[in-house]
Each structure stands twice: as C-alpha cells, then as structure tokens.
Amino acid sequence: MLKEGFWDEMDSWPRARLDRYWTRRIRRVLDVAYNSLPFYQRRFQQVGFSPSQFRSLDDLRRLPVTERGELLNALKQAGRYPIGIERGHEEVVLCVSSGTEGDVIFLSFPRQWADMERQATLRAHWWAGLRPGGPILISAPAWHIYALGQNLLARALPAQAVIVWGTYSPEFASHVLQAIRAFSPQFLGLFLPFVFSLVAEARRRGLGPSQAFQGVKNLMVVGAPITPALRRHLQELTGVERVVEAAGSSEGLLAVECEVGQGLHLVPEKSVVEVLDAATYDPIPAGQQGAVVITNTWPWGPLYIRYATGDLGVMYPGECPCGRPSPRIKVMGRRSHLLRVGQRSFLPYDVQQAMEEAVGLVGATFAVLWEGLAKGCLHLLVQEEGIDARAVRSRLKKALEDYLDVPVKVEWAPSLPMRWKGVPPVIRREEMGGR
Numbered sequence: 058m059l060k061e062g063f064w065d066e067m068d069s070w071p072r073a074r075l076d077r078y079w080t081r082r083i084r085r086v087l088d089v090a091y092n093s094l095p096f097y098q099r100r101f102q103q104v105g106f107s108p109s110q111f112r113s114l115d116d117l118r119r120l121p122v123t124e125r126g127e128l129l130n131a132l133k134q135a136g137r138y139p140i141g142i143e144r145g146h147e148e149v150v151l152c153v154s155s156g157t158e159g160d161v162i163f164l165s166f167p168r169q170w171a172d173m174e175r176q177a178t179l180r181a182h183w184w185a186g187l188r189p190g191g192p193i194l195i196s197a198p199a200w201h202i203y204a205l206g207q208n209l210l211a212r213a214l215p216a217q218a219v220i221v222w223g224t225y226s227p228e229f230a231s232h233v234l235q236a237i238r239a240f241s242p243q244f245l246g247l248f249l250p251f252v253f254s255l256v257a258e259a260r261r262r263g264l265g266p267s268q269a270f271q272g273v274k275n276l277m278v279v280g281a282p283i284t285p286a287l288r289r290h291l292q293e294l295t296g297v298e299r300v301v302e303a304a305g306s307s308e309g310l311l312a313v314e315c316e317v318g319q320g321l322h323l324v325p326e327k328s329v330v331e332v333l334d335a336a337t338y339d340p341i342p343a344g345q346q347g348a349v350v351i352t353n354t355w356p357w358g359p360l361y362i363r364y365a366t367g368d369l370g371v372m373y374p375g376e377c378p379c380g381r382p383s384p385r386i387k388v389m390g391r392r393s394h395l396l397r398v399g400q401r402s403f404l405p406y407d408v409q410q411a412m413e414e415a416v417g418l419v420g421a422t423f424a425v426l427w428e429g430l431a432k433g434c435l436h437l438l439v440q441e442e443g444i445d446a447r448a449v450r451s452r453l454k455k456a457l458e459d460y461l462d463v464p465v466k467v468e469w470a471p472s473l474p475m476r477w478k479g480v481p482p483v484i485r486r487e488e489m490g491g492r
C-alpha cells in the first residue's frame with residue numbers, strides 16, 4: 058500500500074537503495090560518455106579518470122565541472138551543434154535551453170528518452186498534487202522543456218487535454234484565463250510571474266483574483282523560488298489550497314516540493330545534484346548556498362555530467378519527514394543575477410525576503426536599477442500596480458537599509474518592462490521607457 062502522495066514504491070526506498078540506483082545509472086552514463094562522446098573522453102583523460110573507477114556517488118568529485126560558457130565556446134569553435142556531448146540519432150525532439158543570458162543551446166532528445174521523461178514528469182506532477190479526473194491544461198505549448206513535459210503528461214493520463222495557444226508572456230493571460238474558466242482544471246502548472254499576469258487579466262475583466270483560479274486545488278509554480286510569505290500570499294490571492302514550487306531545466310534538473318513544503322525533492326529519473334562552493338567547486342555543508350551542479354542519470358541525448366547550471370542553491374540537511382529518500386534542494390536564483398552592492402551581494406530572492414520581513418510587503422514586482430549598482434547603491438524600482446504603496450512608501454527605504462546593511466533608494470514605477478521571462482532583475486534607466 059503506497060503512502061498518500063507517493064507515486065510508486067521507489068518513493069519509499071531507503072536512501073541507501075536510491076544511492077545504489079543512482080550509482081548504477083551514472084556508471085552507465087559515464088561509460089557512454091567515455092566510450093562515445095569526444096568532449097567527455099578528453100576531459101576524463103585529462104584528469105586520469107576511467108568509468109571503472111566510479112563506485113559510489115562520492116566518486117563524482119573526481120570529474121571536472123563543466124560550465125555553460127565552456128559548452129558555448131565549444132559550440133563556437135566547432136561552428137556546429139554536435140560538440141561531442143550528444144549521441145547521434147535519426148529522430149529527435151529539439152529543445153532550447155534558457156537563452157536569458159544571451160546564448161541559446163539546443164538539446165536533442167531521442168525516442169528512448171521520452172519513456173524516462175514521461176515517468177519523471179508523472180512522478181513530479183503526482184508529488185505536486187495532480188490526480189486523474191480533471192482536465193489537463195497545457196498552459197504553454199511552446200515553453201521549452203515544460204511544454205514537452207506537459208505534452209507527455211497529457212498523453213500518459215486518461216484525461217481531457219486542453220491546449221492553450223501561447224507562452225507565459227503576459228499577452229497570453231487572456232487565453233489561459235478563458236481556458237481555466239471554461240474547463241475548470243483542478244491542477245495548474247504555471248511560470249510564477251504568469252500567476253500575476255492572470256490576476257491582472259482577471260481584474261481587467263472585472264473578476265476577483267480568486268475567480269481566475271476557480272476550482273484549482275493545486276497550483277505548481279516554476280521559474281523562481283518562493284518565500285514562505287509569498288506562498289501564503291499566493292494562497293490568499295488565488296484561493297488555491299496548495300501552492301507547490303518546482304524547478305527544472307532542459308539540461309535535466311527536475312525537483313518538486315512534497316506536502317511538507319521544505320525544499321524540493323529531486324526527481325530521481327533525471328539528475329543527481331550537488332551544491333558546491335561557487336568559486337572552487339569544492340564540497341560545502343548542506344544548508345550553505347553554492348553552485349548547483351547536475352549529472353544526468355539517463356544515457357540518451359546530450360549528456361550533462363557535472364554541469365554547473367548557472368544557478369545558486371542550497372541542499373537541505375537530513376531526511377524529509379515525508380519519507381521520500383530523494384534529497385531536497387532549493388534553487389535560489391541565477392548566478393548572473395547576483396546583485397553586488399559594495400562588499401555585499403544579494404539575489405533578487407534575498408531582496409524579496411527583505412521586503413517581506415522588514416515591512417510586510419509581499420508579492421511586489423521589482424527590479425534593480427543598473428546605474429544604482431554602479432554607484433554602490435541598491436536602487437529599487439518597485440511596481441505600484443497591485444500594491445498599497447502608501448502603507449510602506451515612507452518606511453521601505455530605511456527598513457531595507459537596516460535589514461540589508463547597504464545604501465538603498467526606492468523608486469515607485471507605474472509599470473516595469475516585461476521580457477518573456479518576466480521583469481528582468483536588473484534594468485538600465487534607458488529601458489524604463491520615456492522616463
């Protein structure tokens with residue numbers, strides 16, 4: 058008998074069994090990499106490593122960490138996409154990895170990959186509260202790997218699939234809103250900023266925010282970490298009982314919160330994750346923030362082996378009270394989004410948390426002015442729409458200065474420029490448009 062919320066027997070394995078499963082799978086990945094992928098063959102040889110030496114997960118430390126920049130350089134030098142981290146296949150699904158930092162990497166997934174991906178996607182959504190019965194809303198059929206995941210899900214479950222045309226760009230909020238109201242899904246997976254686009258669209262139509270989420274019992278948000286206060290705010294705003302955070306990337310990270318809501322469990326079919334010292338890639342204790350490094354546990358398509366995703370995150374110490382053996386992580390933000398103010402540095406998540414804890418301002422949309430950072434000041438541009446600015450206007454600057462211990466300037470803006478991944482964390486004055 059499976060425990061409520063568990064997807065299969067694997068969810069109740071002891072941790073040692075999961076480690077053995079991962080060790081076996083990674084050993085196979087390393088064999089494939091060593092024997093047929095030139096990029097890795099060279100790198101393994103450089104450090105004198107052969108897959109036969111891989112006996113436990115700790116042996117991963119013998120392998121070099123690869124950064125995104127190294128892959129991009131290899132692409133540029135080769136002048137073509139296959140750079141020796143992928144196996145050749147006749148028929149593949151092409152997927153784009155995050156291009157938010159300027160350069161895009163394409164990933165090609167062959168048929169065999171789809172079975173694993175389906176299994177992983179089902180498990181992830183089950184953990185997040187999806188159950189058969191209601192319709193499945195494919196809310197962004199063009200939103201990189203999550204579009205593929207939603208598709209596999211709809212085909213795997215005996216459920217009505219509703220495909221909404223668009224992406225998570227705010228202009229498509231009307232499509233998604235209409236679909237929610239017409240088909241009443243009980244489960245929704247959305248890009249976090251898009252929740253606010255839906256609320257804004259509901260208000261434009263004269264509806265209350267909770268009417269936009271009528272009938273939804275589980276809301277899974279991806280794309281940005283949520284603070285405890287933001288989770289409560291989202292629950293109150295949308296009227297949805299359970300708000301679950303998930304994190305994923307085309308390269309193979311997939312992690313989802315369980316019912317306990319303290320950290321995101323890694324989905325074992327996809328990748329093993331290490332959080333390492335961001336400067337040296339040495340091991341660090343659980344609970345400390347560092348670079349997120351993934352190793353794929355399936356041997357098809359492009360293989361990411363000890364790949365630094367460009368994210369910063371923390372690993373949770375100990376085992377989760379829910380009983381799932383899979384380690385828990387929280388991705389705190391992109392490394393490139395670190396805001397340096399004098400000697401200190403923050404992620405947008407830290408600023409968000411500071412606003413909540415210092416003055417109780419929750420769910421504010423904000424960005425940091427680039428020109429401010431250049432002068433050693435955290436110059437915040439806070440969007441007025443949807444928040445009661447009067448209540449915090451006079452206190453915010455001082456409270457944030459006390460909390461963050463850096464000079465702060467607060468500027469209220471009627472609106473902030475949107476990109477396809479939401480409001481960018483840092484904006485230059487010229488991007489503010491006519492101001």
Ligand SMILES: [Zn+2]
Pocket residue numbers: 315316317318322377378379380381
């Ligand atoms: Zn758990």
